[in-house]
Amino acid sequence: MAVKIVETYTVSPPPSGGGAAQSLPLVYFDMIWLNSILTEDLHFYPIKCSQSHFLNTIVVQLKNSLSLTLKHFLPLASDIIFPLTPSAMPATAAAALALTVATSDADFATLVSNSPKPAAEFHQFVPQMTPPVRSSSDIRFSAIAVQLTLFPDKGICVGLTIHHSICDANALARFLRTWAAINKGGGGGDSESVKNLLPFYGRDSIQDSDRLTLFHWNQIKTCKPTVSLTLPLPSDRLVRATFKISDAEIKKLKSFAMIKNPSTFVVVCAHLWTSMARSDAAVADDNDDDEPYYLGSPIDCRRCLDPPLPDNYFGNCVMPLLAFSTHGSLRGNGGFAAAVAAVVAAIKVVGKSTRVSEFFENRSQIISELIGKKAVWIAGSSRIDHCGADTDYGWGKAVKFECIHTDFQGAVHLCKGREGGVEMGLSMDKGKMGIFAAVFKKFILFNSNL
Structure with missing residues (x-):
């Protein structure tokens, strides 16, 4: 090939x-x-x-x-x-x-x-x-x-x-x-x-x-900039897969969120987060229920600034949403509701313009404190449509999008689904991928222990 x-x-x-x-x-x-x-x-x-x-x-x-x-x-x-x-x-x-x-x-x-x-x-x-x-x-x-x-x-x-x-x-x-x-x-x-x-x-x-x-x-300025990707290719055990959540399944998740009018982003992140926690528990039996477990996702700051920037501002304008829970809370009964509450609380924090400046003033310390901690990191956005009519070069819509650098980060890529809903691109060890797939489908199909 x-x-x-x-x-x-x-x-x-x-x-x-x-x-x-x-x-x-x-x-x-x-x-x-x-x-x-x-x-x-x-x-x-x-x-x-x-x-x-x-x-x-x-x-x-x-x-x-x-x-x-x-x-x-x-x-x-x-x-x-x-x-x-x-x-x-x-x-x-x-x-x-x-x-x-x-x-x-x-x-x-x-x-x-x-x-x-x-x-x-x-x-x-x-x-x-x-x-x-x-x-x-x-x-x-x-x-x-x-x-x-x-x-x-x-x-x-x-x-x-x-x-x-x-x-x-x-x-x-x-x-x-x-x-x-x-x-x-x-x-x-x-x-x-x-x-x-x-x-x-x-x-x-x-x-x-x-x-x-x-x-x-x-x-x-004392660091060296990254000018090329020199990391080795992923091992034979690393596989990529795409998971879809349809509009109907998103509606179903929203009905179990225990809050009024949750967003698609909130319930998708909550389901991903709890599925990761439960598949972690299935892989290893030494998980501490009190161990901190984070979810991080980039958030567009354009409208959060004072004054706000227009949506077509060219450059970077993102900061991380950081939601916090514990491994035990997420993998146990009621884990989905706990995850929803944690993501909603994190969104309320990053929505303030003062929080943007506060984060960038303390970014190095915040990031260093997360090193080595259990976390699910998200790349991309469920609002971005990579396979829609807007990216048709004249041959029809794209049939697939892949975010390749997540192979090196372990992040999960979110984007708008080609046929509605949301798509998640994951890269992980083939053994854990099978376990995650089973957990992900089980909880969304049967609402078991949401």
């Missing part, structure tokens, strides 16, 4: 450049990701396509539409500058985006199935970043790379590697929706639907930006 690299390109925006930001300063929301692992996403599209049509038509169209999209998203066609001189601050500088074109003889149907399959197989569809450029004054490295992989007469995979310091999932989703709209529309990217997706780059009004940006830079 080898991947064959056919061609590599660099893609730049048209010379006119448009009205997007030429150079973008990184603020504290961005800086905290400078030394984190890279984000890796795969979107699979079913399409019967020969290699000649793929190379001579589809790739040509995608390159052109990508260039037109970058006119509006110049930071993604840039290098991130990590300065080594005392007075400078991180920012972006114009460069180009690396695009790899490849083919694969892997079984497309198996890759897009929900059942467990070896996690390592997916990494060959992830693009490699351009090597960094180092000098005495700075380190320059790519913001994003793209790989287009053809499975002849079966489908296409659009793979991305993104440096998280350039933007969060909300901003990246707008970029992909814009690219898809321009490619499908065949125009110059000036349609009304595209205009509604264009990013806002303003940094002047970000809450406490001057103080917190300098504060975090003084902490981070």
Whole structure:
């Protein structure tokens, strides 16, 4: 199941450049990701396509539409500058985006199935970043790379590697929706639907930006930024699987939440959290009932700030929701209700603008206190639709989305389901995966000990 690299390109925006930001300063929301692992996403599209049509038509169209999209998203066609001189601050500088074109003889149907399959197989569809450029004054490295992989007469995979310091999932989703709209529309990217997706780059009004940006830079500038992913491939025992919760099942969970009008996010997180706790207990018998058990999830802060930022703000604007319970509470009778209450309490805390500043003032201490603690970490958002009509490049909707870097973090990826509801992407040891699947299905089907 080898991947064959056919061609590599660099893609730049048209010379006119448009009205997007030429150079973008990184603020504290961005800086905290400078030394984190890279984000890796795969979107699979079913399409019967020969290699000649793929190379001579589809790739040509995608390159052109990508260039037109970058006119509006110049930071993604840039290098991130990590300065080594005392007075400078991180920012972006114009460069180009690396695009790899490849083919694969892997079984497309198996890759897009929900059942467990070896996690390592997916990494060959992830693009490699351009090597960094180092000098005495700075380190320059790519913001994003793209790989287009053809499975002849079966489908296409659009793979991305993104440096998280350039933007969060909300901003990246707008970029992909814009690219898809321009490619499908065949125009110059000036349609009304595209205009509604264009990013806002303003940094002047970000809450406490001057103080917190300098504060975090003084902490981070002595660290080395992550410029590529050099971690070894996952072991043979690590498998990936997708779990779905339908709209009907979400409604069912809400009826057992013991609170009025719980959100989809709340009940989905509660069910995931209790399923993890119960499968942990099934794997090992040495779990302490009083052991702290956390759930962490990124929360979009745009509307929480004072003043709020628009939804189309480009960059990072997330902080973690941290819910707390105990292992015994979550795995026992009434565990689902306990999890719901804990998630709701955590949401009330992060919804305050003062809490945003408080967290970023104490982030290092908060994160260090969580090291080694039992926790379920969530990536993505149940609001983001990776397989919807908005990301149709002209071949139909994506049939599958995979968040590959969770192989190294053990996080669970949430996104909107292709057919409604919510999808969860998990990567774990094949033995535990089977146990988790049984627990997850049992409690949602029979409401047993919710």
